[in-house]
Amino acid sequence: MTSFPKLRDAREERLALARERFFRDEMPEDDELSPLILRSWERCRDSGLDHRISQAIDPAGRSRLSESRERSARLLELGSGVMEHVFDQIRASGSMVLLADTDGMIIHSLGDAGFVDRAERVSLQPGACWSEDVRGTNGIGTAIAERLPIEVLGAEHYLDKNIFLACNAAPIFDARGKLAGVFDISGDYRNPQRHTLGLVRLSVQLLEKRLFEGEFSNDILLAFHSRPEYIGSLQEGMIAVSPDGAVLGLNPVARDWFAGMGLSLEAADLSDIFRPSLGVILDRCKAAPNSMVRLDLRKGGEIYVQARSQRPLALANPQVVVEQGGSLPHPVRQGSHTAAREPNLDSLCTGDERMQRALQRARRIAGKDIPLLVQGESGVGKEIFAQAFHNSGPRADGPFIALNCAAIPENLIESELFGYAGGAFTGARKEGAIGKVQQAHGGTLFLDEIGDMPLPMQTRLLRVLQERCVTPVGSMKTIPVDISLVCATHRVLREAVASGEFREDLYYRVNGLTVTLPALRERTDVACLVERILKAETASLRDTPITIGADVMHFFEQYAWPGNIRQLQSVIRVAVALLDDDENVIEAVHLPEELFGADPHRDDAEPIRPLQVHKETNVPPLMDTSPAPNAAPRSLDEIELEAIAAVMREVGGNVSAAARRLGISRNTLYRKLGKIG
Numbered sequence: 001m002t003s004f005p006k007l008r009d010a011r012e013e014r015l016a017l018a019r020e021r022f023f024r025d026e027m028p029e030d031d032e033l034s035p036l037i038l039r040s041w042e043r044c045r046d047s048g049l050d051h052r053i054s055q056a057i058d059p060a061g062r063s064r065l066s067e068s069r070e071r072s073a074r075l076l077e078l079g080s081g082v083m084e085h086v087f088d089q090i091r092a093s094g095s096m097v098l099l100a101d102t103d104g105m106i107i108h109s110l111g112d113a114g115f116v117d118r119a120e121r122v123s124l125q126p127g128a129c130w131s132e133d134v135r136g137t138n139g140i141g142t143a144i145a146e147r148l149p150i151e152v153l154g155a156e157h158y159l160d161k162n163i164f165l166a167c168n169a170a171p172i173f174d175a176r177g178k179l180a181g182v183f184d185i186s187g188d189y190r191n192p193q194r195h196t197l198g199l200v201r202l203s204v205q206l207l208e209k210r211l212f213e214g215e216f217s218n219d220i221l222l223a224f225h226s227r228p229e230y231i232g233s234l235q236e237g238m239i240a241v242s243p244d245g246a247v248l249g250l251n252p253v254a255r256d257w258f259a260g261m262g263l264s265l266e267a268a269d270l271s272d273i274f275r276p277s278l279g280v281i282l283d284r285c286k287a288a289p290n291s292m293v294r295l296d297l298r299k300g301g302e303i304y305v306q307a308r309s310q311r312p313l314a315l316a317n318p319q320v321v322v323e324q325g326g327s328l329p330h331p332v333r334q335g336s337h338t339a340a341r342e343p344n345l346d347s348l349c350t351g352d353e354r355m356q357r358a359l360q361r362a363r364r365i366a367g368k369d370i371p372l373l374v375q376g377e378s379g380v381g382k383e384i385f386a387q388a389f390h391n392s393g394p395r396a397d398g399p400f401i402a403l404n405c406a407a408i409p410e411n412l413i414e415s416e417l418f419g420y421a422g423g424a425f426t427g428a429r430k431e432g433a434i435g436k437v438q439q440a441h442g443g444t445l446f447l448d449e450i451g452d453m454p455l456p457m458q459t460r461l462l463r464v465l466q467e468r469c470v471t472p473v474g475s476m477k478t479i480p481v482d483i484s485l486v487c488a489t490h491r492v493l494r495e496a497v498a499s500g501e502f503r504e505d506l507y508y509r510v511n512g513l514t515v516t517l518p519a520l521r522e523r524t525d526v527a528c529l530v531e532r533i534l535k536a537e538t539a540s541l542r543d544t545p546i547t548i549g550a551d552v553m554h555f556f557e558q559y560a561w562p563g564n565i566r567q568l569q570s571v572i573r574v575a576v577a578l579l580d581d582d583e584n585v586i587e588a589v590h591l592p593e594e595l596f597g598a599d600p601h602r603d604d605a606e607p608i609r610p611l612q613v614h615k616e617t618n619v620p621p622l623m624d625t626s627p628a629p630n631a632a633p634r635s636l637d638e639i640e641l642e643a644i645a646a647v648m649r650e651v652g653g654n655v656s657a658a659a660r661r662l663g664i665s666r667n668t669l670y671r672k673l674g675k676i677g
């Protein structure tokens with residue numbers, strides 16, 4: 001014989017004693033009853049509830065139930081999917097899965113027929129209210145009162161008629177941390193299921209995750225965890241950030257995590273927690289979509305972050321965000337609809353004539369039903385241009401949905417674009433998925449690298465553009481869509497049409513207006529762009545502004561930038577990272593080595609070198625150590641000391657900068673400086 005029934009007997013005996021004492025107005029012994037249940041019994045007694053009550057308590061009328069279902073529509077929609085899944089796992093165990101609203105009214109139930117009959121006798125059914133004040137201590141009501149997951153077993157129930165029940169319940173909190181409802185699994189107490197409370201907790205975590213993702217579906221979600229393998233799991237923390245950089249909400253894991261770090265959520269600022277600014281985090285995530293980036297925590301240690309968004313991963317106004325750092329958490333969206341959103345067609349105007357012409361032409365068609373085709377080399381800013389076009393038109397409040405046709409496998413493009421019905425193919429999500437075209441309804445669909453779209457997909461896209469309707473894969477339903485279309489390509493589409501790789505009829509559909517963005521090497525506003533990028537990259541890092549040395553700026557204006565603005569941005573980011581705390585000027589020593597190599601866009605034999613370095617020594621002119629003509633030969637020590645003195649003058653006495661430039665450590669430099677005296 002196992003000891004389990006014995007244990008139960010002992011437990012039941014203790015509970016029976018506790019009940020006797022409690023209802024005789026005595027205090028139960030400590031080991032007879034958990035403090036949580038005792039608290040609940042006391043609440044019931046204080047509210048005048050009689051534990052012997054036997055008459056049925058009628059469920060609410062139909063209209064109360066449908067009112068509540070309407071109020072909790074989102075919870076019901078997401079919850080019923082989770083309930084079905086859970087019920088599949090526990091089917092035939094004599095249990096029911098229940099969903100209740102914030103007042104404790106059951107709004108949905110699934111159950112095994114045998115148990116349902118008994119449950120109905122105590123009104124464990126939709127429309128019945130299971131708040132503590134009506135039905136005494138029970139899973140749903142006590143979980144609401146305590147705001148905690150709870151197990152109420154047998155005689156722990158306050159009403160005598162409910163002591164055959166075993167209830168496991170957990171409160172569900174919405175994306176703003178407010179109670180949204182209760183998830184409960186109830187069964188017969190004499191038929192115990194060991195892991196039920198764990199299953200309830202998991203179900204609630206899943207529901208809360210879906211509620212959070214749904215609430216912030218138009219925003220940027222930063223998922224994080226200290227261990228990379230937990231990203232994507234129910235244990236990941238999530239921070240929702242608006243496109244204009246305000247922190248909108250935290251999921252329960254993130255709330256606990258911030259509280260554990262001793263941070264007051266109202267006062268905290270993302271830049272108090274993560275080392276780079278929010279703008280930099282997003283750029284890093286954007287550079288490697290779907291991957292994780294490792295960030296340093298200001299308090300020490302590191303964390304892994306993955307940014308997810310239906311929109312392109314960029315802040316609408318990087319400067320504002322970087323300066324504010326994003327404070328935690330604003331319960332309501334801030335400012336996203338007041339000021340003109342950035343980037344916009346005005347903010348991209350930094351003085352280059354060709355760029356200005358492209359911006360002007362785009363401005364003319366903003367708000368008209370004319371598709372825009374943006375051409376240009378990789379990294380010239382085609383996507384930012386598309387976003388600016390969207391932000392400058394009447395659809396700015398609608399979604400901006402981007403799809404890179406070259407970055408996803410051919411067999412996934414179709415479902416990504418058009419969505420799919422539940423169970424449409426192996427591996428498809430049960431509930432199906434909405435495609436990018438439908439997501440862009442009321443806003444703009446941006447198809448990057450359209451020139452790389454496979455031909456069969458071009459045919460389907462053409463049909464969508466002609467009929468303005470989309471049919472998800474595996475579905476018979478057509479859904480009308482209202483989208484503005486912007487496409488981009490680094491290829492000359494006309495040539496792709498000529499070679500038969502791109503459908504001519506689609507070509508005419510996507511290029512209502514074509515603008516070609518200049519390569520960075522052709523632009524006359526490099527200095528202005530550099531200043532902007534530098535400001536966005538560094539605004540939150542220092543009190544003293546960081547500037548660019550004149551030589552470096554001159555080099556930036558000369559260099560051919562094969563990777564265009566993206567490469568410039570990355571060079572500036574690296575240079576900023578290499579600055580010492582006491583340095584505020586970016587000099588040649590802070591530039592990545594690859595810039596010193598041959599320039600791929602110039603075929604003259606002489607490679608471009610920054611700061612006109614000496615070809616043989618790689619030493620800039622101020623460090624020139626060659627003897628003057630006819631001078632007497634000097635010792636190596638003398639040459640070295642002169643070189644050090646020259647560099648020290650050049651860097652205004654900054655030892656760190658001089659050491660770097662000379663390629664020696666600071667300690668070695670101090671030693672050598674001792675010799676100069």
Ligand SMILES: Nc1ncnc2c1ncn2[C@@H]1O[C@H](COP(=O)(O)OP(=O)(O)OP(=O)(O)O)[C@@H](O)[C@H]1O
Binds near residue numbers: 379384385490532
């Ligand atoms: N005017 C600008 N000011 C500041 N940053 C810019 C500007 N234009 C582009 N960038 C930055 O340069 C990077 C590349 O821009 P974007 O992704 O728009 O280029 P793209 O032409 O679409 O590149 P690809 O063809 O490779 O997709 C981005 O990080 C973007 O934020």
